[in-house]
Structures are given as C-alpha cells and as structure tokens.
Amino acid sequence: MFEDCIKCGFCQENCFIENAGFESLTSFISGDSLNKDVIWVCANCWLCQENCPQGINIMEGKYAWQRQLEPPEAIEIGTANIIDCGFCLPISLDLIEARIDQGLDKFDLVGQEIIAFLLD
Amino acid sequence: MKDVVLYPGCLVLYRFPEYEYTSKLLLQELGLNSVALNESVCCGAYVQGNTENWEYLAAYNMSLAELQGLEIITLCGGCTNTFKRLKDMCAKNPEKLEILNKRLSKLGLKFTNQVKVRHLLEVLNDNFEQLERQISKKVGLNLGVMNPCQVYRPSEIMKFDNPEEPRIMQKLAALTGAKVINYLQEDECCGSSLINVNKEMAQSLGRNRIRELEKLETDLVVTACGNCHLLLDRLQGEYHQGRQIPAIFISQLIGLSLAWPYRELKIKNALLRRLIKNV
Numbered sequence: 001m002f003e004d005c006i007k008c009g010f011c012q013e014n015c016f017i018e019n020a021g022f023e024s025l026t027s028f029i030s031g032d033s034l035n036k037d038v039i040w041v042c043a044n045c046w047l048c049q050e051n052c053p054q055g056i057n058i059m060e061g062k063y064a065w066q067r068q069l070e071p072p073e074a075i076e077i078g079t080a081n082i083i084d085c086g087f088c089l090p091i092s093l094d095l096i097e098a099r100i101d102q103g104l105d106k107f108d109l110v111g112q113e114i115i116a117f118l119l120d
Numbered sequence: 121m122k123d124v125v126l127y128p129g130c131l132v133l134y135r136f137p138e139y140e141y142t143s144k145l146l147l148q149e150l151g152l153n154s155v156a157l158n159e160s161v162c163c164g165a166y167v168q169g170n171t172e173n174w175e176y177l178a179a180y181n182m183s184l185a186e187l188q189g190l191e192i193i194t195l196c197g198g199c200t201n202t203f204k205r206l207k208d209m210c211a212k213n214p215e216k217l218e219i220l221n222k223r224l225s226k227l228g229l230k231f232t233n234q235v236k237v238r239h240l241l242e243v244l245n246d247n248f249e250q251l252e253r254q255i256s257k258k259v260g261l262n263l264g265v266m267n268p269c270q271v272y273r274p275s276e277i278m279k280f281d282n283p284e285e286p287r288i289m290q291k292l293a294a295l296t297g298a299k300v301i302n303y304l305q306e307d308e309c310c311g312s313s314l315i316n317v318n319k320e321m322a323q324s325l326g327r328n329r330i331r332e333l334e335k336l337e338t339d340l341v342v343t344a345c346g347n348c349h350l351l352l353d354r355l356q357g358e359y360h361q362g363r364q365i366p367a368i369f370i371s372q373l374i375g376l377s378l379a380w381p382y383r384e385l386k387i388k389n390a391l392l393r394r395l396i397k398n399v
Contacts, residue, residue, distance in 0.1 A: 045309030066169030
C-alpha cells in the first residue's frame with residue numbers, strides 16, 4: 001500500500017492533529033516517528049489521502065496496519081458491544097423500548113448468532 | 121409520502137435521540153416518511169481497524185434496506201462514509217459483491233448494491249428551495265458550523281460539496297437567518313474519534329475550537345454528526361472552563377426556523393433552551 005510513498009510529508013502537513021502539535025499516523029508514514037502506537041492516532045478525516053500526490057489509499061493502509069496491532073481498550077470494548085448487541089455502544093432492550101416514548105420507531109435487535117456469523 | 125430508512129448509527133441511537141427525532145420530523149416536512157431498520161447493526165466503521173469483516177456489517181445493513189426497496193438516510197459522517205465506500209468497492213470489484221453475498225445468502229439476504237445512501241445534509245441540500253420557501257422564523261444568533269468531514273471525503277467516492285472547504289452546511293445554517301461566523305478551525309475535523317485513543321488529545325482539539333468560537337462571540341455551534349456533537353457539546357464541560365458554547369443539531373436549528381412547537385425541538389441543554397426561547 002505504501003510502496004509508492006515518496007516521503008514528501010504532504011500527509012503530515014495536512015493533518016490537523018499534527019498541526020495542533022501532536023504526533024499522528026502521518027508521522028509514522030513520513031518516517032518521523034517509529035512508534036507504532038501513533039498508527040491509532042487518526043480521526044478518520046481523510047484529508048491526508050485527499051492530498052496525497054501519489055494517490056496512495058492511506059486509510060486502507062492504516063486499517064491493514066491496525067489489524068496487526070493490539071487495539072486500544074476503548075476499541076476492544078466497542079467491539080465486544082457489537083458482538084453482544086450489534087452496536088458499538090451498549091444498546092439495551094430498555095433503550096429500544098424507550099424509543100416509543102421519544103416518538104421514535106421501535107425495532108428489534110438482531111440475534112447474537114447473526115452478529116457472530118457476520119464477524120466470523 | 122415516500123418511505124426511507126433513517127439509520128441513526130450507534131452513537132445517535134445511544135446518546136442523541138433528539139437528533140434522530142428532529143431529523144425524522146424534518147424528513148416528513150420534505151415528504152419522506154422515515155422508518156427504523158429492523159434488526160440493523162453497527163455500520164462497521166468502528167471495527168475497520170480490527171477486522172476486514174466490517175464489510176459484512178455494512179453489506180448486511182444495506183441488504184436489509186434493499187429488501188424493502190428503501191433508501192438509507194444517515195446522520196453521522198462515519199456511517200455515511202462506510203456505506204458509500206463499500207458500495208464503491210463493490211461497484212469497482214464485482215468479485216467482492218459475490219464474496220459478501222455468499223455469506224449473506226445464508227441469512228436469506230442479497231446485497232445488490234442498488235441501495236441509495238444519503239447523509240441528512242445531502243437530503244437538505246437536495247430540497248434547499250423547498251426549505252427556503254418553508255422557513256418562517258429567523259434565527260438571530262451567531263453560529264459556528266462543524267462540518268462532518270467524512271461526508272465529504274474521500275471526494276471521488278463521497279461526491280458531495282467541496283471536499284476541503286465544504287460550504288453547503290454553512291448555506292443551510294444561513295438559510296435560518298443565523299449569522300454564520302467564519303473561524304480558524306471551520307474546515308477541520310472535530311477530532312472526536314480520538315477519544316477512543318487519547319482523550320486528552322481529543323479534548324485539546326475541542327478546546328482550541330471552542331476557545332476560538334468564544335473569542336468570536338459565537339452563540340452556538342451547529343453539528344450534523346453524533347461524533348462532533350459528543351465532543352463539542354456533551355464533553356465540553358470537561359475541557360472548557362470559559363463561556364459555554366452549546367451545540368445544536370442542524371435538524372433542530374432548521375426545525376426552529378420552521379417554527380415547530382418548542383417541545384418538538386427536544387432541546388436538552390439549559391443554556392441552549394434559554395437562547396432558543398429568545399428567538
């Protein structure tokens with residue numbers, strides 16, 4: 001994915017996290033940081049990819065890297081929630097019931113076996 | 121009235137029913153009857169860094185909508201981005217569509233990639249003239265706009281507004297008679313999803329923005345994504361000790377301008393309630 005990268009630094013220049021004084025994914029791409037933890041420091045704004053002169057699919061590359069790393073705790077919790085109720089936040093039956101009083105449509109949560117089947 | 125699926129996504133479903141409710145009302149004003157997507161799941165955005173199988177979550181949701189022949193209207197940047205990107209991947213690579221359907225077929229589902237997906241902002245923009253005619257109450261407040269960046273980028277897929285300097289949301293906000301305040305970070309991502317990785321960093325980015333808005337005497341910040349709203353409104357008190365700048369969802373702002381009964385705006389924030397009551 002990054003074999004066409006010419007280390008021009010455009011991704012870093014366009015990253016609002018870097019511009020606010022923090023190291024982000026783009027520091028790792030440009031070689032300024034060797035700390036793999038920064039691969040998770042990305043807010044998914046896609047501006048780096050939008051400006052990459054080499055047309056590199058930076059975000060797909062990032063996800064491929066992330067899949068080889070231990071995820072941050074919050075991502076693990078969110079993933080466990082998805083396995084449990086289908087959503088990355090703990091959506092309970094009570095919350096679904098409360099939708100009626102809020103003027104919203106009630107809907108059924110999907111069975112855990114279907115979520116497991118999709119994610120397997 | 122045409123039926124559509126209103127897909128709130130995890131965060132709006134969990135924390136911001138007022139955004140879903142007011143969007144539902146707004147869609148009604150535009151002749152769209154929204155329904156919930158039964159047995160839906162997370163769009164897949166959250167687990168993209170964990171597993172390639174996020175694609176099955178996105179395809180599953182879209183196949184459920186296709187089963188009813190309905191368009192999906194999204195409320196957050198992440199869900200919009202995920203659905204549209206998977207659609208694009210499948211359009212460019214029919215083999216991917218085949219692989220996804222091999223699994224979905226065991227659930228009696230088929231993803232044809234015919235489903236239309238639009239974020240609420242796209243729907244509002246597509247109905248701009250109608251909204252312009254219907255606006256009956258001018259909102260005399262100073263607003264900063266918080267654009268949901270993933271609705272615009274990557275531009276070759278999202279194909280909506282200027283990808284680096286989006287202005288449609290500003291145009292929609294100005295439609296209400298509010299004064300749109302230009303500010304330093306107006307084209308920047310909110311940084312909210314960094315909460316999952318480094319909360320202090322996300323708070324620092326939120327603080328920079330809110331301080332700038334405070335300096336420019338902004339009354340409110342208008343949002344169109346649960347993530348932006350979470351950092352700028354719900355968590356604001358954790359990182360900003362100055363004057364509070366409440367956030368309002370675009371659907372609530374337009375509803376205000378359409379002179380909806382006050383209770384229908386579902387305003388939770390006390391300061392926002394006071395500001396709105398003076399409109």
